[in-house]
Amino acid sequence: MKLSEKIGYGFGDMSSSMFWKLFSYFLPFFYSNVFGLSLADAGVLMLVTRIWDAVSDPMMGILCDRTKTRWGKYRPYLLFFSLPFAVCGILLFTTPENGKTVWAYVTYILMMTVYTGINVPYGSLLNVMTADSDEKSVLSSYRMFFAYGGSFIALGIWEPLCNMFDKTRVAAVEASSGLSSISTSPEAWQKAMIVIAACCCLLFILSFLFTKEYVKSESTVSVGQDLKLLLKNKPWWLLIGAALASNLFNTVRGTATAYFFADYIQKTVELAPQWAFLVSAGIFLSIGEISNMIGVVLAVPMSKNLGKKSTYMLSMAVLIVLSIAFFFLPATAGGYWAMLFFQILISTFTGIISPLVWSMYADVADYSELRDGTASTGLIFSSASMAQKFGGAFGGSAVMWLLAAFGYNTVAGAVQTDTAILGLRILMSWGPALVAALSILVVWFYPLTKKKMEGVQAELAVKRGA
16 A cells, blocks of 8 residues: 555544544633533533434444445545535634524534544545555554644644634733733634634545545445344444543543643643743643654554554553552642653553554454445444544533532632642543543453454455455
8 A cells, every 4th residue: 555545544534633632622621611601511512412423423324335436435525524524613613692502502513413424434444445454553553643643733733823813812921911821712712723624624635635445345235234233243332332431531631631731730830931831731732642643653563463452451551550640740840740751651552542443443344244244334433433422522521510510610710629629630540540441341352352353354355355
């Protein structure tokens, strides 16, 4: 496979990840501190809208499995949904004068629908670009490397963009007001999203142009039979649990970070003037994205030697230890340097896990095709998108509700109680550790080992050749 095709495939998730990480890490903060929803209302919003996603993801998978065009089954959606994808992102970060609750529900549902429309086909594209399991891991690694690169860019420039577009804030900074936290100007957040959205649209178009479908597979059964066979697929159920847990881990930590910094770290930690810029949620998260990229590079050699299942479980075990240790780091200059170091380690191991999950979905699709005699690639990868969204929904909603339970005050400039601060610290440590422990328990029963998949792919190659 050409290098340009691998890079082109990576461009797709670079675009998606720029949006997804902003949605996961900053959208809850936007709703509660910029848009004006209460923590409870924001939590309900993020959960309720996923009910539609539970329906739209499988629907999209079924649709693209049965699509036939001169460009293939999955690639056309990258082109035709690229502009709607960008526009919906801008609308999501737009604050109207009236009818805010209705606007929030409509734009959030619309955004997630379009996200499904482009991401389910994009994920499914992996399984028709190559038939080789190891090469799928390589493609997944390219995908996640570029995804984390996009996240790094988006998270790194998000706070500066919002602050730059806030005219009042710019004037205050010029007057040496010493402001350090992110702007809460609705107009500034909208303009920042316009910049990001334009980049995302271009990246999906490039992904369409640089990729190609090689593996020919057909769905040969009815929609009802497709769904029935999927529900009987044990590896699929277990992988759904693993993917949900890994997304929960990332979402809980990521969502809590903006609050953790705005109300705890930035009000407590003081570094030397030349290092003060590091005390920022955006920098903290961006450092994590770079570390994720290191993990992606390590994922291929580790999974080749240990197998995908063992690599996943080992990485999650390390994350449990690191997450618990994070709780005990003090909010001092020295403690903050340790937090950055732990962020590098934690993000490296989450970076190892991410491409494994997508590659394991491709293995489940091959296993399903061999067992059932029909290709349901889009349907299976739609469940990956569904797990990602449910992980984001439950994680984001849980953070909002737990903050409310701990007495977090959303009033601008409010001083948080010790209980609220404790809640933030737990959400950055013990909470993710518990999720990681649950994921290990689930993956323990996952049957598609390296040896098993070698046999599956050998049989499938003969069957496809026939």
